[in-house]
Amino acid sequence: MKDLSVKTIWREAQGLAGEEVRVQGWVRTIRNSKNFSFMELNDGSFFKNLQVVFDPSLPDYEEIAKSGVGTSVMVEGELVESPAPKQPVELHAGYIKIIGTSPEDYPLQKKRHTFEYLRTIAHLRPRTNTFSAVFRLRHLLAYAFHRFFHEQGFVYVHTPLITGSDCEGAGEMFRVTTLDLGDVPKNEEGRIDFSKDFFGKETNLTVSGQLNVETFCQAFGKVYTFGPAFRAENSNTPRHLSELWMIEPEIAFADLNDDMELAEAMVKDVFGFVLREAPEEMEFFNSFIQKGILEKMEKVVASDFGRITYTEAIQALKAAKKEFQFPVEWGCDLQTEHERFLSEEVFGRPVFVTDYPKEIKAFYMRLNDDEKTVAAMDLLVPGVGELIGGSQREERHDVLLKRIRDMGLNESDYWWYLDLRKYGSTPHAGFGIGFERALMALTGMENIRDVIPFPRVPKNAEF
RNA sequence: UCCUCCGUAGCUCAACGGUAGAGCAACCGGCUGUUAACCGGUUUGUUGCUGGUUCGAGUCCGGCCGGGGGAGCCA
Numbered sequence: 355m356k357d358l359s360v361k362t363i364w365r366e367a368q369g370l371a372g373e374e375v376r377v378q379g380w381v382r383t384i385r386n387s388k389n390f391s392f393m394e395l396n397d398g399s400f401f402k403n404l405q406v407v408f409d410p411s412l413p414d415y416e417e418i419a420k421s422g423v424g425t426s427v428m429v430e431g432e433l434v435e436s437p438a439p440k441q442p443v444e445l446h447a448g449y450i451k452i453i454g455t456s457p458e459d460y461p462l463q464k465k466r467h468t469f470e471y472l473r474t475i476a477h478l479r480p481r482t483n484t485f486s487a488v489f490r491l492r493h494l495l496a497y498a499f500h501r502f503f504h505e506q507g508f509v510y511v512h513t514p515l516i517t518g519s520d521c522e523g524a525g526e527m528f529r530v531t532t533l534d535l536g537d538v539p540k541n542e543e544g545r546i547d548f549s550k551d552f553f554g555k556e557t558n559l560t561v562s563g564q565l566n567v568e569t570f571c572q573a574f575g576k577v578y579t580f581g582p583a584f585r586a587e588n589s590n591t592p593r594h595l596s597e598l599w600m601i602e603p604e605i606a607f608a609d610l611n612d613d614m615e616l617a618e619a620m621v622k623d624v625f626g627f628v629l630r631e632a633p634e635e636m637e638f639f640n641s642f643i644q645k646g647i648l649e650k651m652e653k654v655v656a657s658d659f660g661r662i663t664y665t666e667a668i669q670a671l672k673a674a675k676k677e678f679q680f681p682v683e684w685g686c687d688l689q690t691e692h693e694r695f696l697s698e699e700v701f702g703r704p705v706f707v708t709d710y711p712k713e714i715k716a717f718y719m720r721l722n723d724d725e726k727t728v729a730a731m732d733l734l735v736p737g738v739g740e741l742i743g744g745s746q747r748e749e750r751h752d753v754l755l756k757r758i759r760d761m762g763l764n765e766s767d768y769w770w771y772l773d774l775r776k777y778g779s780t781p782h783a784g785f786g787i788g789f790e791r792a793l794m795a796l797t798g799m800e801n802i803r804d805v806i807p808f809p810r811v812p813k814n815a816e817f
Numbered sequence: 818u819c820c821u822c823c824g825u826a827g828c829u830c831a832a833c834g835g836u837a838g839a840g841c842a843a844c845c846g847g848c849u850g851u852u853a854a855c856c857g858g859u860u861u862g863u864u865g866c867u868g869g870u871u872c873g874a875g876u877c878c879g880g881c882c883g884g885g886g887g888a889g890c891c892a
Contacts, residue, residue, distance in 0.1 A: 383852085383853085383854095385850095385851050385852065385854060385855095386851095387848080387849060387850075387851070388847085388848065388849080389849095389850095390850080390851090391851090392850080392851050392852065392854090394852070403852090405851085405852070407850085407851090422843090436850095437850065438850065438851075438852075440851095440852060441852085458827095458842095458843055458844075459827070459843090460827095461827070461828085463827075463828065463841080463842050463843085464842080464853070465828075465829090465841060465842065465853070466828090466829090466853080467828065467829090468828085468829075470884065470885065471828070471829090473884090474884090525890080525891080526890095562892090583892080585890090585891080585892085587818095587890060587891075588818055588890095589818090589889085589890060589891075590818085591886090591887085591888085591889090591890090591891095592885090592886080593891085593892080594890080594891070594892080595892090598892065599892095600892065689888095690888090740891080740892075741892085742892085743891085743892070786892065787892075788891090788892030789892085790892080791892055792892095801885095802892095813882090813883080814883090814884095
């Protein structure tokens, strides 16, 4: 008697007919006949179910035949070639043991549910077809990123989640404190006395690991982070989370061009890996979630990404016959409608937009020789939008210091970041990619809350 | 945070200001190598909460809570 997963049975069906096997899983549905019954069994290893055939010769047949959706069972029996075309083999049960019953108030029915409803039962939704596929892909994609970077010689760095300074750039942060909020200690000025707090200073959850990972970049050359980031912005959209996962590679002795080459190679590699490893899931997304997503992703993997400067992009948008809701002017930030037009209509493939005006980008981005633009790049993907944002970093101490001062930032907050430019500074570059956004692109799922196990968003931290 | 739509049975939705209904699910029975099984029958409600208008409120008005979509911010 072999213990087999449903995945193994499907993938190795030809050689398994006649085998005595044991499978454990959860009942998706049972169809009863007078003389025998069919059970759809899913053990989480595979997108598809195993069809179990059982009849009244089994002890407890009545109880088993009546057991509800969600019941957990152990089935022993013989694998037999299936007479029906929908599955190569089926399991003829010789023994079925009910492990855990599932009463009739089980919230998941054998019918289609809305994603909104399933979000309210996030503890049960991984048992559904869609979320089974989503979260198996989430695992594969995470693995694909690590695999890619490892094979390219990168070192994975765990940057801190608690940060002691407010110098990570824009974005509201979550306060981290052990102070008694009902009785907060105050200093002479009547302000909160953070010297009494756990770390002796004001601390927050990180919004990005970039500044920290740059320090390791200047020691290991090629590094990346892959971890959570936290944004306390009151963003209520299908594309934002308060707790999200980001991947942020950083490479030394590299310029913006190297950065884009890395980004392009990475996107093609990780997406290509998932397409190869999860064909059943991708077929499901293509059929039921977003028609054409498979072809779109195959195109992303195969195409050469376009490249255009911000200045050229503005010219292209101005020359376009299309009427935009927001007018285009050099110096303005590109709106969603502009980004879509560029990637979907002008290029029809992923495109890097580079060299943005310095006023609309972060202080650490390298100032170009024109002194008006910085060496930044955004990757725009058709049907997805901005997937990656990155830049060459300012490696010149004096230029960086001037930028910090010009933007009204407190230079003492950046002492260690500036030190990197003092001791053996190198041209270097990096980018950030939102893990959930990448997963949305790959699956065609339209709400970011449906590609993370337990979404945290304003007004909701259930589960 | 702003704009907008929504909240009715377990789920998806209907109901002109006149005492709440359908499909599916569930349950009972039947039938068939079934696979979103099929056929017949049965059960299901503090209409999100709260205050108001009215003879009468699921329906109209105010407040609150929650959800969807769009915008901004971004990943």
